[in-house]
Structure formats: C-alpha cells, structure tokens
Amino acid sequence: MDLLNQENVDSTSIIYAEATFKSSRVINGHSVELRSPGVLEFLISHRFGLISDGIGEFFGLDDSNIRFGLEFGVLNNLNVGIGRSSFEKQYDGFIKYRLLRQQTGFRSVPITAVFFTSMAINSSDAPPDQDWSFTNRTSYTYQLLLARKFNPNFSAQLSPSLVHKNMVELAQDDNDLYALGIGARHKLTKRLALNFEYYYMFNKPEGRGLHNSLSIGVDIETGGHVFQLHVTNSRAMIEKGFITETTSDFFDGDIHLGFNISRVFNIGKQKNTDW
C-alpha cells in the first residue's frame, strides 16, 4: 500500500469543491452552482402573500405569485435561463458564467467566482396617464458571486450587486442601486440544509418604506428534485425586485412563505457514452 501511495503522489489530479449549494439559488438570489452541459432545469417558484394578513387571507396563502423558469447548461462554465413572473408581469433572462472554481490538488483555488447578469422586462400595463416605452420597462442586474465551501457542511457566499433601472419612480431616485448579498448554507443532514440570505442596499432611497431583503429557508433534496421552503420579506423572485423593491419589514412579521421546486432533465449528449 505504501508503494501504491508513493506511485500516486505524482498524479496531477484536481479535486473540485462539489455542491457548494444544493440549488442554483441560495433562496431568492443565484448561488454559484451551475448546471452541467446538456442539463435543463425547470424551476417553479412561489411566494405567497403576507403571513401577517391573518386568517382572513389564510395567512397569505390565498394570494400567490409565481415564477416559471427554464435554465440550461450550455458549456461547463456557462448557463443561461429565462423566466416569467406573475408579479408585475416580468419577463427575465440571465447569463451566468463561472470565472473560477474552488479546487485543491494540482492547483489550489480557495473560492468559486461566477459573473451573473440578468435583464427584466415589465410587461404590465402602464398607468393611464403614462406611456412606457420598451426602454422604460427594462432593468438590468450585474452580480459577482463569490463563494467558498468551507467544509462539507458549511458554505458561504458574498454577492456584490448593481441594479440599473432605466425608469425610476421619482426624478431624484438613483438609476443605479448598489447592494451586497450575504448567503450561507449549513447542512443539517445529507438531504436537508438550512439557508440564509440577506441583501444590504447601500443607496436605498429613503422615506419610501423600502427594506433590505432577508430570507431564511431549508433545502430538501430527493433524487432529481430540490425543494426549497422559506420565509422572506421579499415578494419578487427576480434580482431587481427583491434586491431593490422589498417593501415588507421582516421583523414586523411582514413575511411571505415561499418555495422553489426544481427538476432537472438531461437533454444533451453526455460525455460518458458507454452506457
């Protein structure tokens, strides 16, 4: 055995940190996880109304908003996706590109870095006195997702973000909003993980009842599905919405129950064809 170990020393193998997060989302925001090439993910996300609305609204369950998403692994380092949210009738599309991958072995890289950009188009009717052009309806998000899997159970992510809106509510509002996201995952068992996510806005417009987005949830994994159940004060499921337009105060009990369900399909050709 010693001889064997000696023989293996010169191997130039790379060990990647697998599954920093279970899903492509921490909760609302994207995680550094990418789908493999040829894998198509169908994502259904729901956010119900406010739990604080009480029994009359069945604690928010009477009111739900949904996002359908299709995401695809194009290359090893590149994912693209599209989605449609019922809230504000937003269409969205994103590109996710991995710049660095956490690894040990031949080369050591301490973190995974992913560049993320998304575009959202508001297709809802403009108020009667306004005329929204296509440009008015669009907003953009740019994020750098930096994550590290510290050990098999604990991973954390920092997400510096910039949201650009072509149209803002008031003339004095900034078109560019800067935020920092903090996310973490702690595995409780092999198939159950506790997740946390917070987005801090640096230039939050004052006096508008806006809050930073805070979410706490669990990931439950069963074979090809991942269920994410959470409570969050954000209603929107796209970046520009939950980062910059969260209007509920988590600590006032104004929270939404929500879930994400993802199912993956293998549609492309796999490398390993001796099956």
Add this chain to the structure above:
Amino acid sequence: MIMIALVIHTQAIAQKYISKNATITSFSEAPIENIKATNKKVSSILDLSTGEIVFSVPIRDFEFRKSLMKRHFNENYLDSELYPKSTFKGKISGFGSSDGVYNSVAVGELSIHGITQNIEVVGEVIVKPDEIALKAKFPVLLKDYNIKIPKILFSNIAESVEVSIEFIYRPYASN
C-alpha cells in the same frame, strides 16, 4: 559482487507487477433505473512471489451517465470528501507463474466509506509473457459499508451493487 547484488535486486523487483489506470465498474440494477459507473483511475500492485495484492480506488473518479448521479454518489452516499479512497488489501491463491488462465481466489480486506470488511472473491488470473490480467465480479452490499439509501429511493438504487474489476499488470520498475 556488485553484479550479483544487481541481479538479485532486479529479480526481487520483477516479482512485483503494477497496474495503473485500471478499470472498475459498478452496476446497480433497480426497478426504475439501472445505474452504471466506471472508474478508470484505479491503481494496483500485485506481488507474484507472495500473491499479495493491493488496489486503491479514487471515489471521485467514478463517471456516471448523468452528472447529478455523480454528485449524489459523492455527496450523499459515499461521502467522498471524508473518504476519498476505497482500498483492497489481500492475497490471491491458486495461480502459477507459467502462461495460462487460472481460476483463483482472493481473500482480503475491502475498505469502502471508512468501513473495512473481509471479503472473498473468485476471479480469473490470466498470465501472459509480459503481462498479467485480473478479472473478477463480486457483489457489494451497501449496508455492509454503512451506505444508506433513503426508503423513498429504494426503487432507484439497488441494495447490492455488482462490482467488476479488470486490471492489467505490467512488471513494476521503480524510477
């Protein structure tokens, strides 16, 4: 004197055979899906004089048809971050040094997922002039190695996995 020492040395080395990039295949047959995984990064050493054999399997190098299977295999079942290697250490008996095919038996300790079990495997040893091949098939019972399959996935994953090994050895020369 030096010459004699050299000759003895070479002979001692020539008894040892090494196999790099050997292949192990595991096959799980279950109602919903059959799952096959192949590992081509297995290394092994066989000492012809004593019949001693060791092999080492890097768990992360098992390749699957679906990438999610590989991820679950490493993350949820084999805990490859904690137990990156599976090893076997044992002895083969019932084969000779002249060319031919021998039905042999290997007895030894197999370690998977941090748990070691004594196993006995029947296989073939094929001796050729400059090459020795080893072929065997044996079942691995997941619960023997504390690999737990949740009840909900019983119809996706078999409780016993068939492991096939195919090693080709060449004389070992240390460098």
